[in-house]
Amino acid sequence: xxxxxxxxxxxxxxxxxxxxxxxxxxxxxxxxxxxxxxxxxxxxxxxxxxxxxxxxxxxxxxxxxxxxxxxxxxxxxxxxxxxxxxxxxxxxxxxxxxxxxxxxxxxxxxxxxxxxxxxxxxxxxxxxxxxxxxxxxxxxxxxxxxxxxxxxxxxxxxxxxxxxxxxxxxxxxxxxxxxxxxxxxxxxxxxxxxxxxxxxxxxxxxxxxxxxxxxxxxxxxxxxxxxxxxxxxxxxxxxxxx
Amino acid sequence: xxxxxxxxxxxxxxxxxxxxxxxxxxxxxxxxxxxxxxxxxxxxxxxxxxxxxxxxxxxxxxxxxxxxxxxxxxxxxxxxxxxxxxxxxxxxxxxxxxxxxxxxxxxxxxxxxxxxxxxxxxxxxxxxxxxxxxxxxxxxxxxxxxxxxxxxxxxxxxxxxxxxxxxxxxxxxxxxxxxxxxxxxxxxxxxxxxxxxxxxxxxxxxxxxxxxxxxxxxxxxxxxxxxxxxxxxxxxxxxxxx
Numbered sequence: 001x002x003x004x005x006x007x008x009x010x011x012x013x014x015x016x017x018x019x020x021x022x023x024x025x026x027x028x029x030x031x032x033x034x035x036x037x038x039x040x041x042x043x044x045x046x047x048x049x050x051x052x053x054x055x056x057x058x059x060x061x062x063x064x065x066x067x068x069x070x071x072x073x074x075x076x077x078x079x080x081x082x083x084x085x086x087x088x089x090x091x092x093x094x095x096x097x098x099x100x101x102x103x104x105x106x107x108x109x110x111x112x113x114x115x116x117x118x119x120x121x122x123x124x125x126x127x128x129x130x131x132x133x134x135x136x137x138x139x140x141x142x143x144x145x146x147x148x149x150x151x152x153x154x155x156x157x158x159x160x161x162x163x164x165x166x167x168x169x170x171x172x173x174x175x176x177x178x179x180x181x182x183x184x185x186x187x188x189x190x191x192x193x194x195x196x197x198x199x200x201x202x203x204x205x206x207x208x209x210x211x212x213x214x215x216x217x218x219x220x221x222x223x224x225x226x227x228x229x230x231x232x233x234x235x236x237x238x239x240x241x242x
Numbered sequence: 243x244x245x246x247x248x249x250x251x252x253x254x255x256x257x258x259x260x261x262x263x264x265x266x267x268x269x270x271x272x273x274x275x276x277x278x279x280x281x282x283x284x285x286x287x288x289x290x291x292x293x294x295x296x297x298x299x300x301x302x303x304x305x306x307x308x309x310x311x312x313x314x315x316x317x318x319x320x321x322x323x324x325x326x327x328x329x330x331x332x333x334x335x336x337x338x339x340x341x342x343x344x345x346x347x348x349x350x351x352x353x354x355x356x357x358x359x360x361x362x363x364x365x366x367x368x369x370x371x372x373x374x375x376x377x378x379x380x381x382x383x384x385x386x387x388x389x390x391x392x393x394x395x396x397x398x399x400x401x402x403x404x405x406x407x408x409x410x411x412x413x414x415x416x417x418x419x420x421x422x423x424x425x426x427x428x429x430x431x432x433x434x435x436x437x438x439x440x441x442x443x444x445x446x447x448x449x450x451x452x453x454x455x456x457x458x459x460x461x462x463x464x465x466x467x468x469x470x471x472x473x474x475x476x477x478x479x480x481x482x483x484x
Contacts, residue, residue: 147389147410150474153401157409160395165409167399168389169473172456192475193435197452207449210439214414231411232392233434 003118003187006052006074014182024055030142030213030235034113037209037239039138041065044108047132049097049125049141050115054081057090060111069107071095100125102132109133112141114235117149117188126203133242139205140240145212145233149177149190156228164228193236205240213237245360245429248294248316256424266297272384272455272477276355279451279481281380283307286350289374291339291367291383292357296323299332302353311349313337342367344374351375354383356477359391359430368445375484381447382482387454387475391419391432398470406470438480447482455479 005011019027025035042064048056051070060068070092072078078092098121102110110129119125129139148154150171159165170190177190193210200207213236215229247253261269267277284306290298293312302310312334314320320334340363344352352371361367371381390396392413401407412432419432435452442449455478457471 147413151401151407153403153405155402157399157407159393159409159411160397163395163411165393165399165411167401167407167409169401169405169407171389171454171474172472192454194452194454197439197449201450207439207443209443210436212413212434212436230414232413 004073005183005186006072007076008183011183011186012074012076020055021053024053025059028113029215029219030237033211033213034140034142034237037140037211037237038111039109041109045069045106046109046111047071047102047107049100049110049112049129050118051081051092052077052113054084054090054092056111056113057081057092058085058087060109061087061090065089065109067091069093071097071100073097097125100128102128104131105134107132107134108137110137110139114142114144116141117143117191120189122189122191123199123203126199126205130203130205130242135242137242138208138239139200139242140238142213142235142237143196144188145236146171146190146192146196147232148234149188152177154179164231166228166232196236196238200238200240205242207238208241209237209239211237246315247425247428248314249318250425253425253428254316254318262297263295266295267301270355271457271461272479275453275455276382276384276479279382279453279479280353281351283351287311287348288351288353289313289344289349291342291352291354291371292360293323293334294319294355296326296332296334298353298355299323299334300327300329302351303329303332307331307351309333311335313339313342315339339367342370344370346373347376349374349376350379352379352381352383356384356386358383359385359433362431364431364433365441365445368441368447372445372447372484377484379484380450380481381442381484382480384455384477384479385438386430387478388413388432388434388438389474390476391430394419396421406473408470408474435478438478442480442482447484449480450483451479451481453479 025031043066045067046060046065047069051072057068057070068090081092174191177188212233214233217230220226220230267273285308287309288302288307289311293314299310299312310332323334416433419430454475456475462468462472
């Protein structure tokens with residue numbers, strides 16, 4: 001099973017205080033881009049891999065989805081997600097995404113926000129997503145951008161003009177990275193953009209759109225603690241069709 | 243018309259001395275990857291956009307292509323390309339890729355090596371390539387990797403462990419970059435990986451493969467002047483199907 005960092009008290013407490021945890025999708029700066037990559041959800045069946053507090057599941061229902069399944073490995077997050085809705089068309093289940101099993105053709109959209117960079121067995125997960133989708137169904141996900149996850153010792157620097165720059169190394173060395181974010185020793189899986197793309201294609205998906213989300217200069221002016229987020233992409237967003 | 247840097251004496255002299263100019267494809271480290279992305283050429287009609295000295299055109303004929311058209315903006319390079327072959331199935335023509343016009347359905351493969359990052363009107367070029375290909379035909383190209391072209395003031399740095407790192411900034415700011423390579427003020431067009439991918443999709447292509455070529459540690463050990471080329475990708479290689 002993937003490291004379940006979300007159920008460690010320190011990480012969970014920190015994560016619970018993030019704007020995207022407190023305020024939901026509008027506080028996630030990449031959400032407008034990710035939203036623009038989604039199909040019309042009216043009457044559709046949706047699965048959310050790594051649903052966390054369930055913000056997207058509830059949004060999908062508001063957007064007309066007929067049924068939503070939220071899967072997460074974190075008991076803490078599922079408990080809070082269940083508390084926030086009495087909607088019988090939203091179901092939350094505990095699942096280890098390393099060994100995901102989706103019912104064949106059960107979904108029109110499989111969605112995942114910032115969860116797949118924790119997964120070691122991404123090939124197996126993509127195969128399960130393909131199996132779980134109807135032909136023509138969509139797989140839309142975000143991950144931390146490979147440029148962001150690559151360096152083993154990430155640290156901002158400045159270019160000869162004094163402008164912030166993000167030093168990239170060990171980009172081609174895929175695999176485990178241990179970083180300190182909200183807690184020490186958070187384990188992620190670094191993969192290249194090419195691997196995400198080619199793994200989708202090899203699994204039988206057609207890439208419909210690929211986005212590399214960076215903050216705008218205005219975003220950074222409004223949030224000084226985002227300094228640099230306009231210099232290199234933070235997130236990779238992909239939409240693929242079965 | 244794109245800056246025709248190849249016909250300036252200083253640049254042409256420097257370029258002519260590069261291993262890939264003297265020894266051809268085997269001296270281009272990304273060639274094995276690019277070659278693995280090509281379809282079988284037996285009996286096929288091929289266009290090479292930015293053919294330079296014609297190494298690929300001659301290789302394509304050796305690989306069985308029925309006819310090869312090499313296009314380049316540089317008179318110097320075309321002159322030398324013409325000197326190296328008497329094969330009537332290889333034709334070299336001067337063309338400005340900013341205003342490319344290919345005959346409809348005239349090609350099974352359109353190939354381009356390290357030329358498209360000079361082009362401003364990439365959308366127009368992609369449309370022409372699509373028009374020039376038969377249905378099912380392939381478009382295979384390499385460009386300098388966006389991570390490589392992004393920074394306005396590129397310069398290697400070292401991470402806290404002393405390991406070489408490539409500082410990336412202004413990644414989302416697409417457009418002109420002026421760099422000094424073989425000559426001063428070489429103009430390139432920086433684009434993101436997302437833009438290359440989405441422009442292909444918007445033009446009606448299906449992405450078949452995407453590669454981010456980095457040197458291996460062995461490559462760098464064998465070529466000390468490549469230091470760092472194993473830390474971040476130098477080239478973006480794409481294969482798309484009409």
